[in-house]
Amino acid sequence: MSTKATCNAVKVRMYRHGFGDCFLLSFFSDDDRVFTILIDCGIKLNTKSAEVPIEDVIADLRATLTPAGGGNPAVDVLVATHEHWDHISFFHPTKFPDFFADFEIGQVWLGWTENPKDKDAVTINSRLRDGAAALQIAATKLKAAAPEEARAFSGMSFGKDVAAAREHLNGAMDDVLGFYGVTSEKSTAKSGIKYKPNGKISVETEVAMNHIAKLGKKGGIKYCLPGETIDHRSLPSGINVYVLGPPKNSLINKSNPSSGAAHETYLGIDSTGLSSFIDGVLQLGHANNGVDSVAHTGPFGQDLGMPVTEVRRNQYLKETYFHATEKYRQIEHSWLDVTSQFALQLDGAVNNTSLVLAIELTDSGKVLLFPGDAQVGSWLSWHDMEWKVKKGTKTEVRTAEELLNNTVLYKVSHHGSHNATVKAKGLEMMTHPDLVAMIPEKEKSYKGILYEPLMTRLQQLCKGRVLVSADSTARPEDLLKKRPAGISAVEWKEFKSNVVVGDVFVEYTVR
Amino acid sequence: MQNIPVPPFRKLRGYAIDPSLSTALLTSQVNELVYKVNWEELKPRDDGSRASWPSGEYLEIVDYDPATGVFYEPVNLDDPHLLAQDGYAPSVSNPQFHQQMVYAVVMTTIKNFEQALGRKILWAELIPARKQTPDQKFKKALDFGFVPRLRIYPHALRQANAYYDPNRKALLFGYFSATPASKQLQLPGTTVFTCLSHDIIAHETTHAILxxxxxRYIDATHPDTRAFHEAFADVVALFQHFSFPEVLRHQIAQTRGDLKRQNLLGQLAQQFGRAIGSYGSLRDAIGVTDNAGNWRPLVPDPRDYETLMECHQRGGILVAAIFDAFLNIYQSRVQKLLRIATGGSGLLPAGELHPDLVDEMARTAAKTANDVLRICIRALDYCPPMDLTFGDYLRAIITADFDMVPDDTHGYRVAFVEAFQKRGISATGIKSMAVEDLVHPLYPIQINGNEVSDEAERQLGLFLRDLKDAVGYVEDREELYTKTKQLIRGTKGLHNQLRASFVAGSNEAAFCELTGLMFPGNKTTTEKLGFEYAYRTTESASYAIGNVWLANRVTPDGSIVNHVVITLVQKRGVRFHVNPDTQEVSVDERSFFVPDKISREKWGENHIIFRGGCTLVFDLDTLRLRYAVKKDVNDRERMIRQFKFERGLLGDVSDIYFDSKEMNALAGPFAFMHSHNVMNGDNHVH
Structure with missing residues (x-):
């Protein structure tokens, strides 16, 4: 790695393979590429793009990263933001064994939440994986129960509404499960949830993440802590990298814009009285898997319930709960209805473990912001920190507000959803006249993405310079055809000269 | 044996608030009390014993925990040992006590409603799926089903939640492990049962009664509708606190009679609030507790009504307004006692209050609370049948109270108006917030120079008098329900009476103006405007008679109010134009549709199902119509507002992946209302 010449430009290549993140950052000192960072490489579960097969993306990475003199493709830093399938799936060692096997990887940067030696991280992760497993068990159960529910409600005015809602919600639950590389299939072999001998749970994304850590063995893994500035010795000159998240404070569970008082607990899924729910669902799962290490007990301990043989014979229950005309009142799966809400919480909690990096070009002060899928809690926590950075012999202090003010490239968090870009303490602080946004996203992948009001405001702040990767309704090819209203001819010309729209990627150069 | 009268009450021990107060020295003595539930014969066991199942006239308890697949033995409240010692002693670890507690609180709540309304309460009907004939012409009359008993599941959910499920006509209570913010507030990991909280039980029961x-009040057609459901349920739970004499005396002594200070009476769900990590109770009508555990009084803000849109927060405005009205009435009434006790100065000396003074103050508080609760419940008879706003409710309160107490000597009505006004709640279409302007105008009102003819009105009055004779003394709720239905339907039924008296005659225009309904003429015109055309019943636009209620109430001055309340509802499908650039919304005047005539797929992207109609209050003594409270079915402004609200154009954000409307379809709107807020730490029981 050359660290002598000062970096003065970054080419940011966003791949167009579908709904998922894959960014290659090439740092230039004039015409020399001196440094490369690969951020994420994944796609929504069970999807692929006909126009841009992932093989083309890998081929482009390979071609771009292979040294001029030949040899293995090499990247200085590999960043994996968080453990979701649409960010790290292509690192899965058995599903995609050939993709990165021969890459020479300098360092791997991960959030502190991936550090196996960090006690908090271990607790969080095992809880999140429990959550994923609970989600999968509950979703499977609800799917299987849908016909029975439809029968019980068939004669009722609300029967059709419930059936339709159930179908949609079950689908949406699969979407969230997909972030773990998991589906709600019945067979556990297929499902991607694995019960280890010690009772711990592992999901496919964990396998992929572990493989990334393995790739980093040679060059070393850096677990990044919020508030730190990456050591200059591992970077080319002219570059500062600030770690903004994942937060290591109580805000990690705030994933929706807050209006009420802040809630001082650590993990969202524990704070809302849902931990009993998770335990209950896991007990079900263990029972289904023949694991009886966890006793299947109710809140009163054992032996308090009616014996099973008596239940069906009981006169009262025959006339109430089990009566033919009273079937619509049964509550067999009502307690699982909260699963969709739980899924949202879990998704937010994992998104908030995203490694958030702000990359600064020291000469111009321009900043590139890569927040992963960080949601609101993470964003708000940035403002509780300061970063120390050496400039010559002096030490300067950066605040989140300054970094946001100087942001000229914003990788839009969480594919442009409503709850992953905060307004006042986020987007509205991105006041730099050169602001450009990049959104890795494909149309009709999820309800609520893209979020229209966010798009509208981004368009305003970027003066139309919003580059979307794989959405056929917002193609960069079309964007470049006509100068948007609100941007000057000079600015537009400048922007166009810095954009390359290829079949496989869209590239924007920050100078 | 024969000479022993049936006992008036079944006495059952229970928690006044919830188990958490039994572990605090300060409150442990007052937290356990005996609920006096009206005596009823419970469903006998068929084994010849005198034992019973927990199933009475109004409710049946089925103690099933689906998460663990366990049924708990149904409690036998007629066990002689339990009868002799007022039921089981309060205990967290005894599921049969849980059943007893739920039974006692639900029955207490029902009793409060029946006393205030002057009639028996009925649960929401069971509505079967529509059966349509292929020619769409004659639809089989819907056979709504009577639901005798509310189903109660004390251990249905494994989560910090409890809700009324309108599909299942059931209350579902959850249990969960506490995750308090600090160990001082509560021990982490202890199991919290929502079915042991008086407040949560009363709240959920109120949802079911309402x-x-x-x-139609569960339809989210206005930011106020769901908020009202929540607020009303809180109000009932709050004011029931004042019917517990020991708690009341204790708190009066604690606050030295100043209930504007922090006290348990104004707070809801103590244990639940702390168990989910708050620093105080789940909700507080008069104050807030910050993260340092410090309590401070709430200051009303006239902007609240405009800015707070989340249903619990918005409901909180109404709860605070009503509680504030109560406190002001109480304070003015208690002043006299204070002056007597202090030789005229009204200034209390330091130290403990004299126990007699505490008793008298408690009596005043209990009386005032009971009055306010009754006013709030009775007001429901003066509310429009749909799309209720807080302003509508205020008018209903004032009018209901005017009917009961023509002379407002204690200033109740002024207190209500002032408390609402302070929070920015006003009544739409009313020029001033003066009490006399808020009372609904007494009929007859001049309507465009027309009046509904006296004779028609008298005929209807006579019919309603017969109706009262037929059902007024029926004790059995199912018989009451069935008889009322028959009186509505038959050829000589109310539906036809209304038609004969008003719709068909020359009174139509006046009737429409009065009721907010529309009868646009022949089939083509009717359907073009989105109304269903009913050949059989009216040969005009069809309308439904929702409720027919008798209201028999003794006023404080000893006279008897003798009213019949009827609600009339029409439905139409409305489509809208939305300007893609300006987002401006207007009614598409050319494409109203009849919702039950075309399939859902054809309703289109920008539609709503719009309802209008009225509540008519008849006075049986004078045979005159007294009030007509309407929501016009042709009100464009209301249509647009409902459309904007349903589409989230009023600033509501829906979640990614999941649609809150779909989540609401599963188990009704009360199950998941907190989906937007779980992350904020604002947790809610529904």
Whole structure:
């Protein structure tokens, strides 16, 4: 790695393979590429793009990263933001064994939440994986129960509404499960949830993440802590990298814009009285898997319930709960209805473990912001920190507000959803006249993405310079055809000269 | 044996608030009390014993925990040992006590409603799926089903939640492990049962009762509708606190009679609030507790009504307004006692209050609370059948109270108006917030120079008098329900009476103006405007008679109010134009549709199902119509507002992946209302 010449430009290549993140950052000192960072490489579960097969993306990475003199493709830093399938799936060692096997990887940067030696991280992760497993068990159960529910409600005015809602919600639950590389299939072999001998749970994304850590063995893994500035010795000159998240404070569970008082607990899924729910669902799962290490007990301990043989014979229950005309009142799966809400919480909690990096070009002060899928809690926590950075012999202090003010490239968090870009303490602080946004996203992948009001405001702040990767309704090819209203001819010309729209990627150069 | 009268009450021990107060020295003595539930014969066991199942006239308890697949033995409240010692002693670890507690609180709540309303309450009907004939012409009359008993599941959910499920006509209570913010507030990991909280039980029961009274109130057509459901349920739970003499005396002594200070009476769900990590109770009508555990009084803000849109927060405005009105009435009434006790100065000396003074103050508080609760419940008879706003409710309160107490000597009505005004709640279409302007105008009102003819009105009055004779003394709720239905339907039924008296005659225009309904003429015109055309019943636009209620109430001055309340509802499908650039919304005047005539797929992207109609209050003594409270079915402004609200154009954000409307379809709107807020730490029981 050359660290002598000062970096003065970054080419940011966003791949167009579908709904998922894959960014290659090439740092230039004039015409020399001196440094490369690969951020994420994944796609929504069970999807692929006909126009841009992932093989083309890998081929482009390979071609771009292979040294001029030949040899293995090499990247200085590999960043994996968080453990979701649409960010790290292509690192899965058995599903995609050939993709990165021969890459020479300098360092791997991960959030502190991936550090196996960090006690908090271990607790969080095992809880999140429990959550994923609970989600999968509950979703499977609800799917299987849908016909029975439809029968019980068939004669009722609300029967059709419930059936339709159930179908949609079950689908949406699969979407969230997909972030773990998991589906709600019945067979556990297929499902991607694995019960280890010690009772711990592992999901496919964990396998992929572990493989990334393995790739980093040679060059070393850096677990990044919020508030730190990456050591200059591992970077080319002219570059500062600030770690903004994942937060290591109580805000990690705030994933929706807050209006009420802040809630001082650590993990969202524990704070809302849902931990009993998770335990209950896991007990079900263990029972289904023949694991009886966890006793299947109710809140009163054992032996308090009616014996099973008596239940069906009981006169009262025959006339109430089990009566033919009273079937619509049964509550067999009502307690699982909260699963969709739980899924949202879990998704937010994992998104908030995203490694958030702000990359600064020291000469111009321009900043590139890569927040992963960080949601609101993470964003708000940035403002509780300061970063120390050496400039010559002096030490300067950066605040989140300054970094946001100087942001000229914003990788839009969480594919442009409503709850992953905060307004006042986020987007509205991105006041730099050169602001450009990049959104890795494909149309009709999820309800609520893209979020229209966010798009509208981004368009305003970027003066139309919003580059979307794989959405056929917002193609960069079309964007470049006509100068948007609100941007000057000079600015537009400048922007166009810095954009390359290829079949496989869209590239924007920050100078 | 024969000479022993049936006992008036079944005495059952229970928690006044919830188990958490039994572990605090300060409150442990007052937290356990005996609920006096009206005596009823419970469903006998068929083994010849005198034992019973927990199933009475109004409710049946089924103690099933689906998460663990366990049924708990149904409690036998007629066990001689339990009868002799007022039921089981309060205990967290005894599921049969849980059943007893739920039974006692639900029955207490029902009793409060029946006393205030002057009639028996009915649960929401069971509505079967529509059966349509292929020619769409004659639809089989819907056979709504009577639901005798509310189903109660004390251990249905494994989560910090409890809700009324309008589909299942059931209350579902959850249990969960506490995750308090600090160990001082509560021990982490202890199991918290929502079915042991008086406040949560009363709250959920109120949702069920309100759904039985006004079926359309669960429709989210206005930011106020869901908020009202929440607020009303809180109000009932709050004011029931004042019916517990020991708690009341204790708190009066603690606050030295100043209930504007922090006290348990104004707070809801103590244990639940702390168990989910708050620093105080789940909700507080008069104050807030910050993260340092410090309590401070709430200051009303006239902007609240405009800015707070989340249903619990918005409901909180109404709860605070009503509680504030109560406190002001109480304070003015208690002043006299204070002056007597202090030789005229009204200034209390330091130290403990004299126990007699505490008793008298408690009596005043209990009386005032009971009055306010009754006013709030009775007001439901003066509310429009749909799309209720807080302003509508204020008018209903004032009018209901005017009917009961023509002379407002204690200033109740002024207190209500002032408390609402302070929070920015006003009544739409009313020029001033003066009490006399808020009272609904007494009929007859001049309507465009027309008046509904006296004779028609008298005929209807006579019919209603017969109706009262037929059902007024029926004790059995199912018989009451069935008889009322028959009186509505038959050829000589109310539906036809209304038609004969008003719709068909020359009174139509006046009737429409009065009721907010529309009868546009022949089939083509009717359907073009989105109304269903009913050949059989009216040969005009069809309308439904929702409720027919008798209201028999003794006023404080000893006279008897003798009213019949009827609700009339029409439905139409409305489509809208939305300007893609300006987002401006207007009614598409050319494409109203009849919702039950075309399939859902054809309703289109920008539609709503719009309802209008009225609540008519008849006076049986004078045979005159007294009030007509309407929501016009042709009100464009209301249509647009409902459309904007339903589409989230009023600033509501829906979640990614999941649609809150779909989540609401599963188990009704009360199950998941907190989906937007779980992350904020604002947790809610529904």
């Amino acid at each position: 759904d039985g009274l006004h079926r």
